[in-house]
Amino acid sequence: MPNDSCRVYAAVNQKGGVGKSNLSTNLGIGLARKGQRVLIVDLDSQASQTVSLGWKNPDELNVTVATQLEQVMSGKAFDPHNGILHHVEGVHLLPSSIALSGVEMRLVNAMSRELTLKKCLAPIKSEYDVILLDCPPTLGMMTINALAAADSVIVPVQPEYLSVIGMTQLFETIGLVKENINSDLRVEGVLITLANMRTNLAKNTVEIIKSAYGGNVRVYPEPIPYSTKVKEAGAAGKSIFAYDPKGKAAFAYESLVREVLRDGKSRGTDIRVTKKSEPCR
Numbered sequence: 479m480p481n482d483s484c485r486v487y488a489a490v491n492q493k494g495g496v497g498k499s500n501l502s503t504n505l506g507i508g509l510a511r512k513g514q515r516v517l518i519v520d521l522d523s524q525a526s527q528t529v530s531l532g533w534k535n536p537d538e539l540n541v542t543v544a545t546q547l548e549q550v551m552s553g554k555a556f557d558p559h560n561g562i563l564h565h566v567e568g569v570h571l572l573p574s575s576i577a578l579s580g581v582e583m584r585l586v587n588a589m590s591r592e593l594t595l596k597k598c599l600a601p602i603k604s605e606y607d608v609i610l611l612d613c614p615p616t617l618g619m620m621t622i623n624a625l626a627a628a629d630s631v632i633v634p635v636q637p638e639y640l641s642v643i644g645m646t647q648l649f650e651t652i653g654l655v656k657e658n659i660n661s662d663l664r665v666e667g668v669l670i671t672l673a674n675m676r677t678n679l680a681k682n683t684v685e686i687i688k689s690a691y692g693g694n695v696r697v698y699p700e701p702i703p704y705s706t707k708v709k710e711a712g713a714a715g716k717s718i719f720a721y722d723p724k725g726k727a728a729f730a731y732e733s734l735v736r737e738v739l740r741d742g743k744s745r746g747t748d749i750r751v752t753k754k755s756e757p758c759r
Contacts, residue, residue: 488628494615497671499527502612507717508735510568514607520574522614528573532715544577558601595623625655630666637683670701700733
C-alpha cells in the first residue's frame with residue numbers, strides 16, 4: 479500500500495571516512511527489520527555504499543543512479559524502478575558507479591540543477607517509508623541535490639579535531655539550502671561515529687560538539703563505537719545486525735533506529751513497526 483508520508487534522510491559530511499555508508503547501511507537495514515520499506519540511494523561515484531551492500535563491481539551494472547539522473551536531465555521518460563537492487567536483508571538500493579562523476583559535472587549546466595535528484599525520486603517516493611541518501615564527501619552539486627530532496631539531515635562525525643572544524647561550513651551550507659531551495663529541511667541530529675570513548679580525546683571532542691551545537695542540534699545519545707566488525711560486515715555485504723548481532727556496534731545502531739522511529743512518530747509520520755519485517759516490493 480503506498481505511503482505518502484515517506485521521510486527522506488541525507489547522511490552528510492564533507493569529510494571522508496566518518497562512516498556515512500555504514501550509517502546508511504545499518505540504519506536502513508535496522509529500519510527494515512522494524513517493518514519499514516527502505517530505499518538507500520548511493521550518491522558517491524566511489525560507490526562505497528553499493529560495494530558494502532554486496533555489489534563488488536558497480537561499474538559493471540547496466541543501470542545506476544547516474545543513468546536515472548541522465549534521463550531526468552534530458553527530459554526523457556524513464557522507468558523509476560529501473561536499476562533498483564534488492565538486498566537480502568530487506569532494503570532496496572539505487573546503486574552508484576564511476577559514471578556519476580561525469581553526471582555531476584553536467585549537472586552544473588542543467589536546468590533546475592539542484593532539483594534533479596528530487597525529480598528522479600518523486601515517482602517512487604510513495605512506495606517507501608524511508609529513503610536514505612548516502613552523500614559523497616564533498617559539498618558539491620550532488621550533495622546540494624541531496625539536501626534539496628531531503629526532509630532531514632543526519633551528520634555522522636568522528637570525535638576528533640579535524641572532523642569537528644568542518645562542521646561549521648557544513649551547517650552553513652545546510653542553512654543556505656534551507657533558505658534558498660528547501661525551506662522544510664531540518665538537521666535531525668549529529669551521530670558520533672568510529673568512537674573510542676575510553677580516550678580523553680574522544681570524550682573531550684564530544685563535549686566540544688555538544689557545547690558548540692547541542693543547543694540547536696541534537697547529538698544522538700549513543701555513539702557508534704569503533705569496531706572492526708563494522709568494516710568486516712561491509713566487506714561481507716552484510717549489516718552489523720547480520721554479521722555481529724550481539725556486538726556493541728549493533729547495540730548502538732539499534733539505539734539510532736529507535737531514535738529515528740521515535741522522531742517519526744512525534745511528527746505524525748506513518749511509522750509501521752511490526753514484529754517481523756515486511757518484504758520490500
